[in-house]
Amino acid sequence: MNRYDQLIVDLGNDYRPQREWGEGRGVLLVIGHFLVGVAGGTWLLSTVFGVSAGFFVAYVFGALGGLTHLMFLGHPEVAFKMMRNVRTSWVSRGFVGLSLFLLGGGLYLALLLLQLGDAWQALRLLAQGVAMLGALTVIGYMGFCYTASKAIPFWHSSLHPALYIAYAVRGGIAALLVIAAVTGTLANALLLQLWVAVSAIVTLFFIFEIQGAWTSANVAAKWSVRDVLAGRLALTFYGGTLAMGLIVPALLSSAAQTPLIMAAIGLASAAGDFFMKLTTVKAGVYLPLVMPSSRR
Amino acid sequence: MRLGMVIDLKRCMGCYGCQMACKAEHGTPPGVFFARVIKREEGQYPTARQIILPVLCNHCSDAPCVEVCPTGASHYAEHGVVDIDPELCVGCRSCMMACPYSNRYFNVDQRNYFGDEGPTAYEQARSSQHRESVVMKCNFCKDRRAEGKEPACVANCAAKARIFGDLEDPTSIVSQLIKDRAGFVLHPESGANPNVYYLAP
Numbered sequence: 001m002n003r004y005d006q007l008i009v010d011l012g013n014d015y016r017p018q019r020e021w022g023e024g025r026g027v028l029l030v031i032g033h034f035l036v037g038v039a040g041g042t043w044l045l046s047t048v049f050g051v052s053a054g055f056f057v058a059y060v061f062g063a064l065g066g067l068t069h070l071m072f073l074g075h076p077e078v079a080f081k082m083m084r085n086v087r088t089s090w091v092s093r094g095f096v097g098l099s100l101f102l103l104g105g106g107l108y109l110a111l112l113l114l115q116l117g118d119a120w121q122a123l124r125l126l127a128q129g130v131a132m133l134g135a136l137t138v139i140g141y142m143g144f145c146y147t148a149s150k151a152i153p154f155w156h157s158s159l160h161p162a163l164y165i166a167y168a169v170r171g172g173i174a175a176l177l178v179i180a181a182v183t184g185t186l187a188n189a190l191l192l193q194l195w196v197a198v199s200a201i202v203t204l205f206f207i208f209e210i211q212g213a214w215t216s217a218n219v220a221a222k223w224s225v226r227d228v229l230a231g232r233l234a235l236t237f238y239g240g241t242l243a244m245g246l247i248v249p250a251l252l253s254s255a256a257q258t259p260l261i262m263a264a265i266g267l268a269s270a271a272g273d274f275f276m277k278l279t280t281v282k283a284g285v286y287l288p289l290v291m292p293s294s295r296r
Numbered sequence: 297m298r299l300g301m302v303i304d305l306k307r308c309m310g311c312y313g314c315q316m317a318c319k320a321e322h323g324t325p326p327g328v329f330f331a332r333v334i335k336r337e338e339g340q341y342p343t344a345r346q347i348i349l350p351v352l353c354n355h356c357s358d359a360p361c362v363e364v365c366p367t368g369a370s371h372y373a374e375h376g377v378v379d380i381d382p383e384l385c386v387g388c389r390s391c392m393m394a395c396p397y398s399n400r401y402f403n404v405d406q407r408n409y410f411g412d413e414g415p416t417a418y419e420q421a422r423s424s425q426h427r428e429s430v431v432m433k434c435n436f437c438k439d440r441r442a443e444g445k446e447p448a449c450v451a452n453c454a455a456k457a458r459i460f461g462d463l464e465d466p467t468s469i470v471s472q473l474i475k476d477r478a479g480f481v482l483h484p485e486s487g488a489n490p491n492v493y494y495l496a497p
Contacts (some may be wrong), residue, residue, distance in 0.1 A: 004327045004407055011332070020389040020402055074387015074404065074429030079383060082366040091390050092366035149393035150360045150486050286398045290336050290349055290484055 015223045015285045018152060022281040028072040030281050033142050034171075034274045035065030036098060037164065040139035041172025043105065043131065049191070052112065053179050059105045061175070062138070066098050090144040097137025120292025139168040152284040154213050154224035163205045169271050170198045174266035174273070181263030192253060192262070195269065199246065206276070224283040237279045245272010298376040300438055300463035300491035301450070302375030302470045302479060303340060304352055307457035308497075310348035317452035318352075321437060323422020326409055328401040331435035349469065350457070352449070353378060353434040354482070355400045361391035369430075375462075376491060377436050385430035396486035399431045419470045438461075443460055446471070463491055 001009070003024065010016040014115055021029050046054025070076040082095040082191035108127035111120055116287045142160030180191075210228070213221040227233050249265040249272070310333055318324070318331035334349040355378045361370045362378060369384035370391050373469070380391075392400045403426055408415045415423065426432060433444060437447035445451065450458040461470035477494035 003405055007327050011329075014336070016398065018393060020392055072388075074389075075385070078367075078384075078386055081368075082386060082388070084368045084384075085366050088363045089366040089390070091364065091388055093478070097365060145364075145390065146393075148360070148364050149390070149400055151393055151397045155393075199364070236298075279440070287396055287483065289351055289397060290347055291333055 006228045018284040028068045030278050032065045032068035034060050035136045037168040038171035040135040043135040045172040050178050062101050087247040090148055094141035097134045100130050101134025151286050153218040153221035159209045166202045171273050173269040174231050177262045178264030181259035219229040220287050223285045228283045233279050236275055240275025241272050297462045298464045302459045302473050302493045304457045304495040305497040307455040308348055309455050313452055313454050314449035317448040323421045323450035326407045328432050328475050343373045354492040356488035356490045358489045359393035364394040379435045382396045382427040386427045396483045400431050403432050404431050
């Protein structure tokens with residue numbers, strides 16, 4: 001069904017799914033959020049674990065994420081105008097954060113590659129600080145963008161930012177597991193333990209969010225939960241988020257820890273994170289203006 | 297002055313006159329509705345009833361769309377009217393996700409009303425004036441107000457169900473109606489402080 005016909009059908013229904021973020025060109029936004037989330041998490045954990053290759057991977061993910069964000073916009077040629085409302089808009093804050101990350105990260109990586117002497121130490125520290133500030137902003141802004149969406153009760157939850165932050169960290173761990181395998185080394189054993197712990201937190205947050213939406217008085221939030229668990233998004237949720245993102249890596253983590261298995265855990269985990277974001281974004285249903293009667 | 301509207305649901309007969317008048321006034325492309333009439337059936341025979349709810353941008357005093365807009369395209373214009381500057385809009389659509397009344401539309405893939413026949417002269421003159429790939433919504437007929445006229449949906453309401461005026465003036469008809477007939481707003485829990493009130497049927 002084309003976009004116009006779909007809108008006319010949606011307007012006639014009690015529950016109108018949002019289709020701007022997550023369908024058609026809107027998928028680019030979900031991809032963008034996934035990429036910058038992984039970028040921020042990878043930069044953060046590369047700093048913690050001292051993985052130089054991680055900085056490069058994080059930067060590439062960040063740049064690609066920025067590009068997909070731009071491709072999603074109706075008018076990417078004037079994207080710089082998004083700096084104008086940092087005071088109240090999380091989209092604006094995210095734009096500034098990603099810009100800082102790309103500027104600071106680019107400078108830091110350039111200095112790292114050029115291997116300049118101690119005289120450049122101050123500049124390197126400054127670049128690293130700017131990049132870290134950008135990475136932290138990028139990790140945080142996505143969840144708040146959704147929470148600020150008052151029209152979509154399922155997203156309008158205080159848990160959403162925490163969930164997105166946890167997913168960014170999980171994405172970072174996944175990237176480091178893959179990087180270790182590609183460079184032919186066994187990832188730090190602590191990473192796998194961290195993956196288990198963060199996955200447990202993510203699962204808990206997600207259960208709380210679903211439970212909160214289901215037990216809330218809001219009919220649109222309940223409809224979203226229904227869509228995720230037993231409706232139009234059930235396949236993506238059970239197949240992508242649950243099986244691919246949680247069960248497969250959990251089973252693999254109990255097998256022998258070879259670089260290949262570690263990489264497979266990372267890839268499956270990252271794929272699951274993408275499907276989780278796609279599922280929750282597509283599950284957004286607008287607050288109805290006429291409350292549907294109990295008969296329906 | 298704070299401009300607002302009162303919609304008397306007792307008078308509204310769901311004729312879609314407001315929707316059509318708005319389309320004619322603004323030449324909005326297919327898929328963009330500044331004013332819309334929602335109709336639903338409720339209950340079961342013999343106690344079934346039809347609910348008719350004309351909706352439009354609520355021009356909220358604490359508009360979530362203005363808050364989330366990254367460029368300032370969504371802004372408070374004079375007299376509390378919430379408007380969009382199409383030249384500033386980058387088409388991120390965050391305002392559509394923030395509006396508790398879902399009264400914003402993204403103007404993309406501009407279609408013609410008569411499909412393969414191409415745009416009519418009317419469409420060329422009217423629809424094409426709207427910038428593509430930006431969000432659009434009602435602005436209480438800014439151009440008509442500048443000429444001292446009422447918004448098109450108000451002027452063309454056959455049942456006189458729509459009343460437009462200053463909500464800050466306690467002597468205005470809108471203020472009196474809200475006071476006398478216990479005017480209510482949609483989704484007051486959103487905290488957006490809308491300026492479109494309804495009178496119960």
